[in-house]
Amino acid sequence: MGFKVVVESTEAKFSACHFLKEPLQCTRLHGHNYYVSVEVSDHLDKNHFVVDFTDLKEKLMSIVKPMDHYVLIPTKSDELEIREETDSIEIIASNKRYMFPREDVFFLPLPATTSELLAKYIHSILKEEYKDKKISVRVGESKSTMAVFEE
Ligand SMILES: [Zn+2]
Structure with a gap:
């Protein structure tokens, strides 16, 4: 595998809000501007x-853009109770209760919306397209912090 192509994060970015189980500051609803880069390695x-x-750029954008300006909710979390009503979503997270308009929520089939798992989620969709290639997905949630999933 001597060759690699890279799509940098200049265009593949999205803004979204979420909350995590910990640390304390991340348990509060907050937002990020996420920057996503992808590297694909293979023979020519x-x-x-x-x-x-x-194709790679379009595929990446088709994964990233649906999350832009949404509330990200992980559906496989053991800590959250999710109740869907006709046009609203109620989330119960330990001692907190959130209510969001249905149209503002993007569900992710993940246990949590950490950058690590967002990278793995994006990777899993790209992998359907590029089965035999090594793919590395990098999700940055600030200028100095990023998570990578590669396989
Ligand atoms: Zn965060």
């Missing part, structure tokens, strides 16, 4: 590409 194909850049 018959056209001398690892992958088509345009």
Whole structure:
């Protein structure tokens, strides 16, 4: 695997809010501007590409953009109770209760919405498209902190 293509995070970014189980400051509803980068490694194909850049970028954007300006809620969390009503979502998290408009919520099939698991989520969708290639997904939630999932 000598070659690698990279889509940098200049365009693949999204803003969203979430809350985590800990630490304390992260248990409060807060937001991030997430920056996503992807690297794909493989041998060259018959056209001398690892992958088509345009396809990779479009695929990445199609994963990232649906999360932009939404409240991210993990549906596989053991700590949250999620109640869906017709046009609202009620979330009970230990001693807190949130109520969001249904249209403002983006559900993720994850135990938590950490950057690590967001990277793994994005990776899992890209992997459907690029099965045999090594993919590295980097999710940054600030200029100095990022999480990477690669396989
Ligand atoms: Zn956060």
